[in-house]
Amino acid sequence: MGIEERDPVSGRKTTGHEWNGIKELDTPVPRGVLIFLIVTHVFAVICWFLLPAWPLGSTFTKGILETDQREIVEEKLVRAAAERASWMERIESATLKEIQADEQLMSIVNSTGHQLFGDNCAACHGVDGKGRANYPDLTDEDWLWGGSLDAIANTMRVGINTDHPEAQFAIMPSFGRDGILDRDQVRSAAAYVYSLSNPDYSTADNIDRIATGRNVYLSSCASCHGEDARGSQRVGAPNLTDQYWIYGGDLQTIVTSVHGGRQGHMPTWDERLTEAEIKILTLYVNSLQVEDP
């Protein structure tokens, strides 16, 4: 201890301290480290001169560039809006039909619509708009509230089952849970509905139940779904005879729908999206339809 030695590998002396066998060399700090240290400090000092940096009581040094992150963002937003203004103004002023007729605008609708749909709608309706359990397919020809451009725009604007003043309400009552129908009636009605899209189901075994179900249907369901069960876009009641289902077309799921009722929630976009964005999305949703019948 306390004796300086020379390290044979580096040729340096040790500091003379030792801790349980550990020694240290007294190598000076390499020049590269010092230069590098100076470089980083010069960088820092330059930044301090150019940018807002040091606090001074209630204010701070503004820096030669006098930049401020808030102003930068605001400028950028203005510039971005200006870049889009040329086509945005045309979309704002044109009607949906006019835009649809304009090839150049439609290509913008498609590229912009892809991102808008992805960020706002895809979480529920799927990236491709084909829906999934509990969320309807937007690419098929089966519409709850209508597939015309105006109907789609309106559904987006007011939503379904929302608190928007003009909201559309799609209320499928809970027949079983609320005791409107008894257990047997629920099963029969469901069996009837199931048989509409599955003709094979009408076997001799089931024929009675289906007949009972038909009576239940006509008295309890037809007011909304229609006598032919093809649905009604007036009350958002779906067509029950086709292969498109929101919640599912197997017998068990239909029983669940009838027993517990259904009130799907489609948010309103009135205040979240601009008028132009709603137009773009309307046309985009419509184009999903055309491309992929």
Next chain:
Amino acid sequence: MSVTLTRNERQFANFISIIIFAFGVFLAAAGGNDPLSVHGFIIIAVGIAGFFFTADALYKPEPTEERLSYYYDEPIKAGVVLSMAWAVFAMFMGVWVASQLAWPNLAFEGAWSSFGRLRPVHTTGVIFGFGGNALIATSFHVVQRTSRARLPDQLSPWFVLVGYNLFCILAVTGYFIGITQSKEYAEPEWYADILLVIVWVTYFVLYLRTIARRKEPHIYVANWYYMAFILVVAILHVVNNIAIPVSLGHAKSYTAWAGVQDAMVQWWYGHNAVAFFLTAGFLGMLYYYLPVRAQRPIFSYRLSILSFWGITFFYMWAGSHHLHYTALPHWVQTLGMTFSVMLLVPSWASAGNALMTLNGAWGRVRDDATLRFIMIAAVFYGLSTFEGSFMAIRPVNALSHYTDWTVGHVHGGALGWVAMITFGAFYTLVPSLWRRERMYSAALVEVHFWLALAGTLVYVFAMWNSGIIQGLMWRTYTEEGSLAYSFLDSLVAMYPYYIARAFGGLLFLLGTIVGAYNIWMTIKAAPLAVPRKSDVPYSDAVAVPGE
């Protein structure tokens, strides 16, 4: 353990157990239906276990005075075992959360198993459970060896270890049942925080008392780092966790800080947790186990001084780089950025000092996987500090922030640096602690090394790729000036990388399991008859009896 305590210490330990028990009863009763009462019962269980454990030993014979001529290694052994147990548990949780990001159904629709709850279980488990126990254990080892002094008493190290692990258990069980104050890396609620303050103050006092008893004229660098770690973590913990509980019967509390000041305090804490928990403490480890394993003197004492003061000074100012482009005033961001850049040189000086120390021992690095762990750790330390300083530059952060790049950076540091240095230290420490000639299997150390390295590389490269792709997708515009991609598109693009990351994590976990097995088998092997010279204080310096 309890037979190594003196009778007075056993009585005192018994008394502390009763206090812990009473504290648990209070929380359980005051908690009522609040999840707080679950924690009350856990604390009660610990109190009862402690009571019987110490009561049982009360009238057994006392340890002889001869103990004072040896180091007190029992708590270190417990710390190593606990650390490895936490490592296996928490890295498994890591692989699970990584898999959830690729396959969300793996949450199995449970509330307790949802991503938001499991993620802090993973981070707390690895940082505090694995890392914290490793730091406590090695610090007890290093401070005794480099001071040539035995720990001053037998009780405080156990109090620190048990109290600290109780804190970790309260933290982790709390997340499962939904208790969190939602501050990252500081999630545990007020009562757990108070427990940690008591434990941590005891730890610091214990460390100072040991240093004060040292037989060496100088304090070795490793101890500077360990002391900085303990002291600063105490300050950070107290300031960031100042909060007012809803009532003494509720787990929930509200922080004293508000708005952007809360964010700044949180990231001042968060960044210095990286600096003093994940860096300073592990540098202490590096400074002891590297020269011991390499059998080389430290390359430069002066470089050690430069980097120690550089790191402790600059880190303190850098926290605001976590809040670039937020409501935080611009000038604070500039300061955070510039101090982060100035921080690079002291950080690299440490990494360089470590690598230069290996000059003359590169042959050993080739042959000895343990030394290779330490060497690779120093390399990753250099890499992640360079990356960190780079990411702290505002325009770079504009690309990297909120992306997987940050996660890649974290794991370069966490797997490559923190975990590797710990394994290197453990493989050096374990045979010496348990007086074995060497590890049970050198081949398994080698297997562990390659699994860990492969896992880290797969992980980090996957996240770099994913992060940069994400960042670029979020800022790509079409010709018309609309965003080219939706957020979902970027998620779809990340999917393959998430699978790769889960695989990398799995490799790392497998390595850790191999390591735990190897350590366990070493513990079970037969001890050497004669202790190593470096494990017995010089006979002319029989330690002064503790109080």
